Amino acid sequence: MPRKVASDSTGRPARTLLALCTAAAVALVAVPSASYADPTPSVEDVRRQVEQLGHEAEIATERYNEAVGRLQAAEKRLKVVQDRIATQQGKLNVLQDELGAFAAFAYRNGGIDKTLQLLTSDNPAQFLEQATTLDQISDQQAGVLRRLQRAQQELQTTRLQADREIAEIESARKELSAHKKTV
Numbered sequence: 001m002p003r004k005v006a007s008d009s010t011g012r013p014a015r016t017l018l019a020l021c022t023a024a025a026v027a028l029v030a031v032p033s034a035s036y037a038d039p040t041p042s043v044e045d046v047r048r049q050v051e052q053l054g055h056e057a058e059i060a061t062e063r064y065n066e067a068v069g070r071l072q073a074a075e076k077r078l079k080v081v082q083d084r085i086a087t088q089q090g091k092l093n094v095l096q097d098e099l100g101a102f103a104a105f106a107y108r109n110g111g112i113d114k115t116l117q118l119l120t121s122d123n124p125a126q127f128l129e130q131a132t133t134l135d136q137i138s139d140q141q142a143g144v145l146r147r148l149q150r151a152q153q154e155l156q157t158t159r160l161q162a163d164r165e166i167a168e169i170e171s172a173r174k175e176l177s178a179h180k181k182t183v
Helices: 014-035 043-109 114-120 124-182
Strands: none
Touching: 043 124
């Protein structure tokens, strides 16, 4: 008896259906292989990538080393500035003590008007000698006061320089961190 060929709902023979399925399978297999290139890079591509990465690492390392140099130089400058601040502060303290001694002397001896002191003095020659000494002390006190003001200004300038060095150190440390990550 002849074999009956199966057919789909439209009555087409199964052979047509089989041919269509086969064509679809071949198309699915052929299309991806034709549309995608081989994902494996060539040796030349890998070599170029390695060279590029090596170059980038070299640049980052140079920048890192430069930042290390900047940091070390800034730390040395800060040390010098801090030593100068300590010296200036010591001089300022001495001048303040000297000025304080003048102020104490003036307080003890300057409460009475000079004319009244002259009139009430037992020895006018001795008073005039003391008055001359007091004038000299007053001149010395004015000199100390000027030196004190200069010392305060120098100290302030040096402290500002120290602040700049500290900012430079912080900047160099941040740069070091960034370059370290890059390397």
